[in-house]
Amino acid sequence: MQIQTETRDGNLVLSVQEPRLDAHNSDELKDYIAKLLEGNESRLVVDLSAVRFIDSSGLGALLSGYKNANLHRASLVLAGLQPRVQAMFELTRLNRVFEIYRDVDEALAGH
């Protein structure tokens, strides 16, 4: 799985460089986020703008990261969702759980 990370204004921005987030690669994302949270990160911004397709296990991996972040007194927010990906969050009502920003810049400003 291709993931790019970058520190910006004290946030760790994590860009998922995969068109699909599904049962084939979601565990890898989950483990990746878990490992990052063992460091001293306080806020993760997950940039999903390259993701065209997400399934329930992709949603599950992000939710796992979200809960894990809370346990570590950190936070995890989402940015750049394509409209059909956004629709999956709405269908499962996970849009009420996550903080979702239009893009990374807004996620950084919304801090």
Added chain:
Amino acid sequence: MQIQTETRDGNLVLSVQEPRLDAHNSDELKDYIAKLLEGNESRLVVDLSAVRFIDSSGLGALLSGYKNANLHRASLVLAGLQPRVQAMFELTRLNRVFEIYRDVDEALAGH
């Protein structure tokens, strides 16, 4: 089949607005060109820039138009071929038969 026509500098520019030119729609293109040649056209420029895929019957329809144009003392040239479409002309050596221009502007200048 979606075809746009436009007269420019005394040429009739015919833009094929279909991603595929295959055995399903090539007869329509052939008939369309044949009908145009019954008018008083002297030069047809067929703009293929929207065509992503061409099969042997698409090539055949263009060849029919080419020969038909010659019979009517007119001419038919091609413009805007995408690389994989161009490759089909090369594989069948039809690039030696047709005058092929990079885009419509060059086809008009090349007159």
Added chain:
Amino acid sequence: MNDIEVDIVVPNQTRYLSLIGRIGEAIARELDHYRGDREALAYQLNLVLTEAMANAIKHAHHENAGKTVRVRIHIDRDALQIEVYDQGQGFDLESLPPPQPDVPVEHGRGLFLIRTLMDEVEYRRGKPENVLIMRKRLQ
């Protein structure tokens, strides 16, 4: 007779989910008698195929890479039917609890999504195969 049938067998591995999903998208984009939004349908078929096949791979075949999953897609004038076969122990679709949005757990949204996006969903236990049957009306 205007029926289309596509019958696919792939190894029991999650790396083939995207192939099945893509074939579903290809079919959606060519359904010329579908009145709705074809790109939305493409995503939906991609999704329900991915969810159903992932369940067969994980819950029925326990990720055994030597097994196979069979997916059948049948389209007639009125409806599109997807069948995903598994050779597992089976489960009871009707007694699955609905997801509880206020208790966000990581699993258990696959069949909820399938049921939300398709018009009829049924799981038939059988020997040697069980099958999840999903139908969507096209008109």
Added chain:
Amino acid sequence: MNDIEVDIVVPNQTRYLSLIGRIGEAIARELDHYRGDREALAYQLNLVLTEAMANAIKHAHHENAGKTVRVRIHIDRDALQIEVYDQGQGFDLESLPPPQPDVPVEHGRGLFLIRTLMDEVEYRRGKPENVLIMRKRLQ
């Protein structure tokens, strides 16, 4: 076992050429053990499927919309094999004249393209079906 099988039956109508072509493209894009240019392969599979199916529709089934065409795609580690079935009178692949580039006729380039793009091409006459078998090595 890493084989993939896709078996498709569609009405004997040219409007379904694009569906078959798209499925071929979907498969090419997911062949993760293919070393070459996957987008080029996608075009090639789209093309050979389109050519072979158009021949079945026109030359074997004489555009009879009530008939069907069956296409089978089989992938194993080493090769991809496409079979296109028809229930027509059959023909002799080996005695087809090669296209003559200096005499540009409108027809007769379909099998030439298939032969150029695939590694092995064979037409087997049979009852009740004939089949055009096309193989391409993947390594």
